[in-house]
Amino acid sequence: MALSTQPYKGARDFYPEDRRLQKYLFSKMRTVTERFGYEEYDAPILEPIELYMAKTGDEIVHEQTYVFQDRGGRTVTLRPEMTPSVSRMVAAKRQELQYPLRWYSIPNLWRYERPQHGRLREHWQLNVDIFGVKDASAEIEIIQIADAILREFGATPDMYTIRLNSRKMMDFIMREDLKLSDVQAHTLSRLIDRRAKMPADAFAAAVDAIFTPSQRDTGNSDRLLELLDMTRIEQLPEALQRQPATQELKELMATLEQSRIPNVIFDITLMRGLDYYTDIVFEVYDNHPDNNRSMFGGGRYDGLVGLFGVDPLPTVGFGMGDVTLRTFLEGHGLLPNLRSETDVYVITIGQVYQQAQAAIQEMRELGLNVAVAPAGSKTDKQIKIAHKKGIHYVLFIGQKELEKQQYTLRNLLTSQEEQHSIARIVSIIRDYRTTEA
Amino acid sequence: MALSTQPYKGARDFYPEDRRLQKYLFSKMRTVTERFGYEEYDAPILEPIELYMAKTGDEIVHEQTYVFQDRGGRTVTLRPEMTPSVSRMVAAKRQELQYPLRWYSIPNLWRYERPQHGRLREHWQLNVDIFGVKDASAEIEIIQIADAILREFGATPDMYTIRLNSRKMMDFIMREDLKLSDVQAHTLSRLIDRRAKMPADAFAAAVDAIFTPSQRDTGNSDRLLELLDMTRIEQLPEALQRQPATQELKELMATLEQSRIPNVIFDITLMRGLDYYTDIVFEVYDNHPDNNRSMFGGGRYDGLVGLFGVDPLPTVGFGMGDVTLRTFLEGHGLLPNLRSETDVYVITIGQVYQQAQAAIQEMRELGLNVAVAPAGSKTDKQIKIAHKKGIHYVLFIGQKELEKQQYTLRNLLTSQEEQHSIARIVSIIRDYRTTEA
Numbered sequence: 001m002a003l004s005t006q007p008y009k010g011a012r013d014f015y016p017e018d019r020r021l022q023k024y025l026f027s028k029m030r031t032v033t034e035r036f037g038y039e040e041y042d043a044p045i046l047e048p049i050e051l052y053m054a055k056t057g058d059e060i061v062h063e064q065t066y067v068f069q070d071r072g073g074r075t076v077t078l079r080p081e082m083t084p085s086v087s088r089m090v091a092a093k094r095q096e097l098q099y100p101l102r103w104y105s106i107p108n109l110w111r112y113e114r115p116q117h118g119r120l121r122e123h124w125q126l127n128v129d130i131f132g133v134k135d136a137s138a139e140i141e142i143i144q145i146a147d148a149i150l151r152e153f154g155a156t157p158d159m160y161t162i163r164l165n166s167r168k169m170m171d172f173i174m175r176e177d178l179k180l181s182d183v184q185a186h187t188l189s190r191l192i193d194r195r196a197k198m199p200a201d202a203f204a205a206a207v208d209a210i211f212t213p214s215q216r217d218t219g220n221s222d223r224l225l226e227l228l229d230m231t232r233i234e235q236l237p238e239a240l241q242r243q244p245a246t247q248e249l250k251e252l253m254a255t256l257e258q259s260r261i262p263n264v265i266f267d268i269t270l271m272r273g274l275d276y277y278t279d280i281v282f283e284v285y286d287n288h289p290d291n292n293r294s295m296f297g298g299g300r301y302d303g304l305v306g307l308f309g310v311d312p313l314p315t316v317g318f319g320m321g322d323v324t325l326r327t328f329l330e331g332h333g334l335l336p337n338l339r340s341e342t343d344v345y346v347i348t349i350g351q352v353y354q355q356a357q358a359a360i361q362e363m364r365e366l367g368l369n370v371a372v373a374p375a376g377s378k379t380d381k382q383i384k385i386a387h388k389k390g391i392h393y394v395l396f397i398g399q400k401e402l403e404k405q406q407y408t409l410r411n412l413l414t415s416q417e418e419q420h421s422i423a424r425i426v427s428i429i430r431d432y433r434t435t436e437a
Numbered sequence: 438m439a440l441s442t443q444p445y446k447g448a449r450d451f452y453p454e455d456r457r458l459q460k461y462l463f464s465k466m467r468t469v470t471e472r473f474g475y476e477e478y479d480a481p482i483l484e485p486i487e488l489y490m491a492k493t494g495d496e497i498v499h500e501q502t503y504v505f506q507d508r509g510g511r512t513v514t515l516r517p518e519m520t521p522s523v524s525r526m527v528a529a530k531r532q533e534l535q536y537p538l539r540w541y542s543i544p545n546l547w548r549y550e551r552p553q554h555g556r557l558r559e560h561w562q563l564n565v566d567i568f569g570v571k572d573a574s575a576e577i578e579i580i581q582i583a584d585a586i587l588r589e590f591g592a593t594p595d596m597y598t599i600r601l602n603s604r605k606m607m608d609f610i611m612r613e614d615l616k617l618s619d620v621q622a623h624t625l626s627r628l629i630d631r632r633a634k635m636p637a638d639a640f641a642a643a644v645d646a647i648f649t650p651s652q653r654d655t656g657n658s659d660r661l662l663e664l665l666d667m668t669r670i671e672q673l674p675e676a677l678q679r680q681p682a683t684q685e686l687k688e689l690m691a692t693l694e695q696s697r698i699p700n701v702i703f704d705i706t707l708m709r710g711l712d713y714y715t716d717i718v719f720e721v722y723d724n725h726p727d728n729n730r731s732m733f734g735g736g737r738y739d740g741l742v743g744l745f746g747v748d749p750l751p752t753v754g755f756g757m758g759d760v761t762l763r764t765f766l767e768g769h770g771l772l773p774n775l776r777s778e779t780d781v782y783v784i785t786i787g788q789v790y791q792q793a794q795a796a797i798q799e800m801r802e803l804g805l806n807v808a809v810a811p812a813g814s815k816t817d818k819q820i821k822i823a824h825k826k827g828i829h830y831v832l833f834i835g836q837k838e839l840e841k842q843q844y845t846l847r848n849l850l851t852s853q854e855e856q857h858s859i860a861r862i863v864s865i866i867r868d869y870r871t872t873e874a
Contacts, residue, residue, distance in 0.1 A: 008513060019479050040453060041451055042451035068505030112507065267494065
């Protein structure tokens, strides 16, 4: 029986046109992130399962990991996220690294989910983290980078909204104000996280069910539901507004607005699923009516590096996935038409394949990407092939051309033909490449 | 108990300095390969185990794969090599793709081996393949690319040797000449592959043991051992020299020598472990006395795409691993000192962190990669940090600088300080970056 040609379910084959787009996405991510002084790192895709036990969240670890035993009996996992790996790497060199440490990576991540639009089992995710900064300048820089990347792709502030919340403030509400236990607070956090996906009355009933009868008697449940409907910090009860965590959030939003990021809003229901966030969290929402949902996010997690037995390290970061980013760019008409990397397709006429090699080599040495048609193949067919490959120029080399050292260059988009020396041809194509890029 | 900070055994963490070197290797691989008109593709790291059963070789499939069941009961593998995946992708679009198809990729591959110097469980491998070309122009181009990549890194022909053989000629020897059965031929191929690692008498005894008593009576075993000692095609028996496969090999070597690749030799013992090669095979050897061994290789495999139930497709390709390449470059003193991607480290003096942001943003918009020291940290300490991070320039911004719009730039290598406008500073650093690169 013949082998299947399908890729593994929920993962993608990247044919050259797909890979080209992915490289375009990664290239802009890299350019912007490096502008802010970040350096790229990487880690193995296999990690011990223990790495995710502490903070990644039960659903991911127990239902979505690709976990197995290697031939030596170690239980390993295809990483479902990068944050534990980067925390491990920083912890390993906790003393020798220089802070603030600005690191980024674009790893592929694996989660066993039901594949659906905008959600695959394998995706790539830009991870940007700053280590060693306690104050809000870390959050500002991280959110500036996320914003600058979207703008680099041509997005304008009306296309997306940056939502902010403070886990510290939410902890204060749940622990100090509502006097919830650890378990109650954890359950409530998860519930709030799912709020947008639930009918209002089901949500209210589920919230109510979390409280004990005596907690319920004090009207806490209704008070919480009211709170969760507030969309501006100024609406919050005064005691809550006076909390340092709330003040910090307010100042952060003001600073972002001053630094040319007007599309920032407060979202008290924003929790982020992962257990390791400790303070400010943010999520970037697509404003497109057909795709109005969270694209990516991040926040402050000051506790992860310390899990490796070294001094804790304040950290702020975010992760931006390639699948959701692509959906966003597509929805807003921001995906470019990318040309083939190959500049010119050489077609030899007659028995000159060997003699043509010097001219071909010269073009390559001068920086052109040159593909060559097989010797003795039909010219018309080869022109069609070049066209289908998305190459814009064809160069004909025959006996006559070799004698005169003047070669016939055809622009496949305009069908215009000109005869030039190799040097001139290289210059024409390089100019074309620059103006088109 | 604290979590371990070690990466998975046999795999590498890439700290920024390691990742920088890896990106340098990949960048040169990409540049050269694209010069020859090749396009990049990619495939998922997980593949069904069946993909490797047919042709990858028993040792790899049964002893070295990372194989496991996913949560849906599918038996999957971390790819140990890329050739089956690319063959699968080509087969899936056999009809619509345009030939010759020139593709490359730089995947990470996993094999469960005992980690040792120059051999890890995870490595990256440039894979370059041309599909749809029957004649030797495919072999010539593929070997030219392998050669051009090494030269792009600064290697000279004396540093490495390209060894060539023909599996077709070897088949002729084993089947037509020695009249061996399938099983005998396969065993003999494996044995010849290990010849360099065995004492001569042990090898001779093992060869002898393959033959049946009647085969042995004709002196075949001795004749074979003699043959395997021949180092030039001209030494081969005349009947063998007249074989088309031998003629093709001879012509290929002559063409390569004419096209500025003098370091080509004939190696009748070169078999290549993988079962799918059908004709010309080659390997590139490091000539360094401390590391005189095969670095990488490839050859023609015309049968793989057809395993997927589509028309077969002639294919020639090679794979070049990052670990052996790195060992080669290191041994020959060809590894460069790479600078940090970050161009300048901004240190604010006094309470001007917020006011300094406009100048910082201007530098970024003009193309510089700018990291910023935290507000209120000690200047001396921050200069040391910039130095340790490998950043060459520090820019001081204080109240005085902001008023005069003249900022103090210090070159950390020369300790020289100058005062300039932002535009001038950007221009100085961009010039520096260009001349150093």
